[in-house]
Amino acid sequence: xxxxxxxxxxxxxxxxxxxxxxxxxxxxxxxxxxxxxxxxxxxxxxxxxxxxxxxxxxxxxxxxxxxxxxxxxxxxxxxxxxx
Numbered sequence: 001x002x003x004x005x006x007x008x009x010x011x012x013x014x015x016x017x018x019x020x021x022x023x024x025x026x027x028x029x030x031x032x033x034x035x036x037x038x039x040x041x042x043x044x045x046x047x048x049x050x051x052x053x054x055x056x057x058x059x060x061x062x063x064x065x066x067x068x069x070x071x072x073x074x075x076x077x078x079x080x081x082x083x
Contacts, residue, residue, distance in 0.1 A: 037062075047081055 002013040029037075043058035052058045059065050059082065067075040 044082060046078060 002008055002016065003010060008016075040062070042061050043052075043056075044061065045052055045058045046055070055065075067078055069075055
């Protein structure tokens with residue numbers, strides 16, 4: 001669309017796009033990079049084998065795990081145990 005603006009050559013448009021790409025942070029990563037990052041993830045045990053089984057082996061590192069439930073069911077105790 002920029003090419004249709006009078007006075008903008010193809011070279012100028014390409015330069016503008018290049019500069020804009022540098023200003024915009026891209027969070028895109030390749031599949032290979034994602035796989036390499038996943039290799040570094042490990043699981044923390046909760047100390048309760050049944051809970052670890054429910055969580056697929058424990059609480060995963062490099063992620064957010066939300067604990068929710070009724071009052072006085074051990075959510076705070078679990079977080080203190082993991083710290």
